Amino acid sequence: MKILVPVKRVIDYNVKARPKDDGSDVDLSLAKMGLNPFCEIAIEAALRIKDENDQCEVIAVSVGEKQAQEQIRTALAMGADRGILVEVDSPLEPLAVAKCLKSIVDREHPDLLIFGKQGIDNDNNQTGQMVAGLCGYPQGTFCSTIDIIGDLVAITREIDGGSEVWELPLPAVLTADLRLNEPRYASLPNIMKAKKKPLEVMALGDLGVDTRPRQTLLGVSLPSERKPGIKVDSVTALIEKLKNEAKVIL
């Protein structure tokens, strides 16, 4: 069994992103970066399958800038077997990333792809579904459980107002929701070992895919701030405000 896990380098989830002074883009110049939390969950999901299958290889792939090697190393330290970086000069749109990943799929022929459901930077929630579409594979989005049963994968999907159970034949694309698992920490020995694991770097040009942008970012701004509120000192005062000032309860 071969599992491909695409991973993304993003801003650390604790950092509040700011626009650049000229409002042209997000200011990431000083931001702490890390592995997208949803991708971490995807890696963990792949490793749990590997833990139960002797013949299982987990490959972490990133389409990103040179520094994304750090995030691939994180995945290797957690337990992935090898890494592939498709190196780009500046971030690509999800469609272009999906095309790069499709060409990796054509080369590696994985049985399963596990994505994080979204990047916490652009919150697009697209790449997994797009790769599934480009490859003609079944897709199981927002997974909270994954079970491999022979050449099928059974999943629970988190949907608005409930959940669903689906069965997909392999090869398939899955995207991980938050509650799929709690990712393991990489131990120090494993971090050292990861430095020796293979990490192949490919140039975008080698893939020969069309990655021209389809969109122009016209600007980035702060959302309208909520007006500062007040503190009330009792339940009685709160109810009075809600009734007579905010008029949201009768």
Add this chain to the structure above:
Amino acid sequence: MKVLIIAQHSEGVLDATTLNVVRAALAVSEDISLLVAGSECRAVAEDARYLEGVTNVILADHPCYESLSAENLASLVAELAPSYSHILASANTFGKNVMPRLAALLDVQPLTDVLYIEDVDVFLRPIYAGNLIAKIQSHDKVKAMTVRTSAFPPVTQRTEACSLEVVDKVFDLQLSRRIKIEVGQSERPDLGTAKVVISGGRAIGSSENFKLLYSLAEKLDGAVGASRAAVDAGFVPYDLQVGQSGRVVAPELYIAVGISGAIQHIAGMKDSKVVVAINKDADAPIFDIADYGLVADLFDVLPELEAQLC
């Protein structure tokens, strides 16, 4: 400009968010088609003919669309797409599942969670858990997007019936099979449309204690929500999570009880009209966005609130 909306429906009823999507579509064009794909769903399509703004309903009724699998549905819509300038669906788990796959089939870059339509090709959408708003121009011939339904009021008028077109295209790819649906068994109004939402955090402590929120919600005819910490601790089901990775709500009144106000939580509720925060830590970030804050122990406040709300 011509818009195609992919309708969401279940058990013979159109999903309420579709009405918000129609409002968004009206910002683009007055030529709006609504696709009702499904199995034995003619009644849904017939009903949709009366919707304000909708000028054509397309019915694709076949057992292969029963589960509305992304694989079959995206292939169907890809076939219809060339006649349209825009394709819209709700930015919920339904729309987010199918739209990117469809966009890949059409070779276009979709937009997720559109908040505002400035022009036929210029859109605003939240990024970084809603801490920033991106203004994006799309150059694709077909603009595929999901829209944040809380940002567009629903259409409400019933109009004269529009045309109903039946398509008999069948895409039975058999790539996936739905085995089971588990619907949240809440008797409360839906989180997405409730006028009042009362959410509890880690501090609620147990599912037993969440009953305090449920009985308050009953008094206010509201829905109950939760933070990730409360969901992860197993106090309430997953589908009650509000935030960046859960539901996005914008009720008239949002009451956050024992929730610290992490950016990922605020991402899901900061467009609520009035926000109340109850937290014993006066420095909790939730107070920065609350209209009314009460620094107190929730176990004192909740019974008192319930007693005083008659």
